[in-house]
Amino acid sequence: MANQNAKIMETKTYNCPVEATIEVIGGKWKPLILWWLNQKTYRFADLRRQIPGISEKMLIQHLRELEADGIVDRKVYSTVPPKVEYSLTDHGKSLKQALHSLCDWGKAHMDRIGAEYKET
Amino acid sequence: MANQNAKIMETKTYNCPVEATIEVIGGKWKPLILWWLNQKTYRFADLRRQIPGISEKMLIQHLRELEADGIVDRKVYSTVPPKVEYSLTDHGKSLKQALHSLCDWGKAHMDRIGAEYKET
């Protein structure tokens, strides 16, 4: 019973730090979520509208993971109807530069392969 | 028959360039492969030895994908036994900076969560 509470802090191991980063920002929707939260604080439903195609399940799942990783902050207002605001933590904001490099390379790669932006 | 040869060049679309990058370098083993190829040219079996835990199937699959994305170059020597060398293309080398940012953030994140490097 005691060790049900004791949240086991298993030490993760990586071969290279890039893996650790990919684990946090990789995935189908996470870059986009980070992208928008980097602009401003969003409420759940507004973020959902901002990212067409994502299901509520995926959005909440990714938000929870990002929260667990200390990247996003979740602020709940106990009102009716409920209101929940998501924003980047300081640790989340520190991703800015990395996201920027990824974005730059992504643009170059998109040019190269003739990819386009999704019109929504 | 004619359009069996005509490799369909479907235009990819992304919501944000970061997605394009993640698609190329994301995945369980790709950062590591890139990491090593960034140091020097490797033969298949040497690369496999460098990355303990990866199966031949996964290694070849990822190498082929990276090759298709124009990131790695595959040079075959028709000798017996066969010899195949993998290296980064110029486009692959242009990832260097992005990988570096990811690596830096990854290190900071690893410190934060108390993760470690895998001893092999």
Added chain:
DNA sequence: TTTAATACTAACTAAACAGTAAGCCATGGC
């Protein structure tokens, strides 16, 4: 009274990804 909005949760299915094990081809050494 029915509907709509908010922020979810749960159950189930489908698709993508990863791992295991075996086999192939050529040749040189034992």
Added chain:
DNA sequence: GCCATGGCTTACTGTTTAGTTAGTATTAAA
């Protein structure tokens, strides 16, 4: 003849990730 090496390929299995649908609580507006 048989095994080893190098660089794979194929078939099968298992795990992880993603998507779909339905449902919950509360209140106010139509």
